[in-house]
Amino acid sequence: MTDLSRLSLNTATTKSWTLEQAVDGAVRAGLPAVGLWRDRVAEAGLERSARLVADAGLRVSSLCRGGFLTAADDEGRRAAVEDNRAAVVEAATLGTRELIMVVGGLPAASAPGGPALPDGDRDVVAARRRVADRIGELVPFAAEHDVRLVLEPLHPIFAADRAVLSTLGQCLDLAADFPAESVGVVVDTYHVWWDPELRTQIARAGAEGRLASYQVCDWMLPLSADPLLSRGYMGDGYIDFPTITRWVSEAGYTGDVEVEIFRQEIWDAPGDEVVATIADRYVRHVLPSLTAPVRSA
Amino acid sequence: MTDLSRLSLNTATTKSWTLEQAVDGAVRAGLPAVGLWRDRVAEAGLERSARLVADAGLRVSSLCRGGFLTAADDEGRRAAVEDNRAAVVEAATLGTRELIMVVGGLPAASAPGGPALPDGDRDVVAARRRVADRIGELVPFAAEHDVRLVLEPLHPIFAADRAVLSTLGQCLDLAADFPAESVGVVVDTYHVWWDPELRTQIARAGAEGRLASYQVCDWMLPLSADPLLSRGYMGDGYIDFPTITRWVSEAGYTGDVEVEIFRQEIWDAPGDEVVATIADRYVRHVLPSLTAPVRSA
Numbered sequence: 296m297t298d299l300s301r302l303s304l305n306t307a308t309t310k311s312w313t314l315e316q317a318v319d320g321a322v323r324a325g326l327p328a329v330g331l332w333r334d335r336v337a338e339a340g341l342e343r344s345a346r347l348v349a350d351a352g353l354r355v356s357s358l359c360r361g362g363f364l365t366a367a368d369d370e371g372r373r374a375a376v377e378d379n380r381a382a383v384v385e386a387a388t389l390g391t392r393e394l395i396m397v398v399g400g401l402p403a404a405s406a407p408g409g410p411a412l413p414d415g416d417r418d419v420v421a422a423r424r425r426v427a428d429r430i431g432e433l434v435p436f437a438a439e440h441d442v443r444l445v446l447e448p449l450h451p452i453f454a455a456d457r458a459v460l461s462t463l464g465q466c467l468d469l470a471a472d473f474p475a476e477s478v479g480v481v482v483d484t485y486h487v488w489w490d491p492e493l494r495t496q497i498a499r500a501g502a503e504g505r506l507a508s509y510q511v512c513d514w515m516l517p518l519s520a521d522p523l524l525s526r527g528y529m530g531d532g533y534i535d536f537p538t539i540t541r542w543v544s545e546a547g548y549t550g551d552v553e554v555e556i557f558r559q560e561i562w563d564a565p566g567d568e569v570v571a572t573i574a575d576r577y578v579r580h581v582l583p584s585l586t587a588p589v590r591s592a
Numbered sequence: 593m594t595d596l597s598r599l600s601l602n603t604a605t606t607k608s609w610t611l612e613q614a615v616d617g618a619v620r621a622g623l624p625a626v627g628l629w630r631d632r633v634a635e636a637g638l639e640r641s642a643r644l645v646a647d648a649g650l651r652v653s654s655l656c657r658g659g660f661l662t663a664a665d666d667e668g669r670r671a672a673v674e675d676n677r678a679a680v681v682e683a684a685t686l687g688t689r690e691l692i693m694v695v696g697g698l699p700a701a702s703a704p705g706g707p708a709l710p711d712g713d714r715d716v717v718a719a720r721r722r723v724a725d726r727i728g729e730l731v732p733f734a735a736e737h738d739v740r741l742v743l744e745p746l747h748p749i750f751a752a753d754r755a756v757l758s759t760l761g762q763c764l765d766l767a768a769d770f771p772a773e774s775v776g777v778v779v780d781t782y783h784v785w786w787d788p789e790l791r792t793q794i795a796r797a798g799a800e801g802r803l804a805s806y807q808v809c810d811w812m813l814p815l816s817a818d819p820l821l822s823r824g825y826m827g828d829g830y831i832d833f834p835t836i837t838r839w840v841s842e843a844g845y846t847g848d849v850e851v852e853i854f855r856q857e858i859w860d861a862p863g864d865e866v867v868a869t870i871a872d873r874y875v876r877h878v879l880p881s882l883t884a885p886v887r888s889a
Contacts, residue, residue: 418832
């Protein structure tokens with residue numbers, strides 16, 4: 296099987312490439328889609344990026360990322376809403392409905408080396424409430440632009456400094472107050488593979504029409520000094536891709552499969568080599584379980 | 593408030609101390625209890641350890657640890673059951689009912705630098721089933737010795753190599769098949785602070801009579817190269833001790849509070865200084881929320 300018709304290259308995987316190079320590389324490898332990061336889009340220019348991708352005949356599977364919504368002060372709150380509105384406009388301009396949201400950690404944790412946390416800043420329950428409030432403020436704007444806010448549960452290793460949403464179930468609970476067209480969820484294997492509720496919550500996400508994106512990469516040990524960079528090629532680590540991919544398929548997901556790997560050795564390797572490896576691993580570990588769901592007649 | 597009547601020194605916190613030194617240190621600092629690790633007990637001898645602790649008038653709040661139950665082969669299974677029976681006998685001899693169980697990770701992950709994982713070894717669902725089976729085999733033996741198997745959910749960062757039980761809810765689901773006197777759970781703040789279900793599941797553990805131990809230490813960033821050692825003194829990191837301690841108290845927990853910190857700087861510091869700091873942080877961050885539960889009349 297060499298069917299790459301659902302494989303998407305997330306541009307974070309080929310970090311040394313500009314957006315234009317990533318688009319060209321995806322086309323050379325026969326991939327039909329790219330997942331874009333806002334920094335690469337900003338570099339290339341928004342309108343130009345949209346043109347480059349469209350002219351290449353590629354889909355944009357998602358835009359990474361909005362979020363960082365946990366600020367407790369008015370200024371931080373306003374800045375977050377403003378930045379996320381900009382991200383919504385960028386997603387719409389680039390032609391993707393799916394804006395991935397990394398919601399942010401405990402407020403003071405975002406300033407490394409900063410002063411010790413005031414007591415209230417350790418209140419993770421309150422931080423989650425602020426995320427829900429900010430999502431509520433953003434939903435009407437996103438809906439106007441036909442863009443979906445896609446909540447990303449991050450591995451609990453990032454709960455203090457990056458995302459106070461740690462499980463798919465928690466994201467779906469938050470999403471429940473909003474239409475499925477406006478708030479979705481993403482399954483990124485690196486973040487959720489360990490979750491004992493994973494099968495149930497993937498099925499629930501599908502049933503609720505909120506399964507907006509499937510991102511794959513492996514969990515590697517030993518952890519990198521920066522655990523953000525501890526991802527690896529599918530098959531190199533501990534994640535059971537056939538099983539999780541089957542659950543995602545059974546939930547009715549028929550969209551693109553994005554490969555998003557942050558890892559220094561992979562960033563240091565030639566981009567075309569990386570894309571070839573991604574395609575090979577996708578075909579071996581993911582594609583065989585990526586069946587269209589069986590629908591009852 | 594300087595009431596240390598529920599503070600227990602886990603011997604892993606003062607790693608350079610022998611069991612005898614730890615017992616003496618706890619007594620000097622006015623602590624009424626110690627949590628013991630099997631390696632220190634083995635060094636000192638089991639009967640002698642029991643005598644040392646009893647003669648000092650200390651309680652043993654728990655024995656760490658049994659577990660590592662995920663082996664898929666017959667030999668590994670037999671060895672695990674045998675080792676855990678020995679741990680049960682040790683707990684009974686030392687005079688504690690609570691044997692902390694770290695259940696083990698994916699089978700091949702326990703051999704660092706070993707060969708790549710066979711495909712079946714990535715099946716975390718099957719590994720969890722094996723844990724449940726082994727617990728079932730051990731329960732009658734533990735009950736005979738009046739020892740409780742205390743399931744420890746470990747932070748998902750350790751799901752691949754150390755414990756396929758990652759949440760308190762998951763441990764309680766597993767425990768549900770067994771009497772509360774034989775299978776309990778431990779709340780270790782380092783492992784569970786991020787869990788969106790934490791309040792609910794602590795209350796459930798209390799209601800079910802399974803809340804067997806409360807261990808405290810903080811979540812520090814940046815992570816240590818070995819994330820096992822990324823713990824810190826309460827108040828130095830990101831965990832909201834007043835809130836979690838209140839939940840534990842409201843669940844009816846009236847037992848000891850064990851301080852268990854693995855951290856190189858703390859291991860390198862003089863033991864008496866470490867114990868003094870523990871007592872100070874306990875009094876400031878934990879004790880004020882450690883009220884006896886309000887019982888309905």
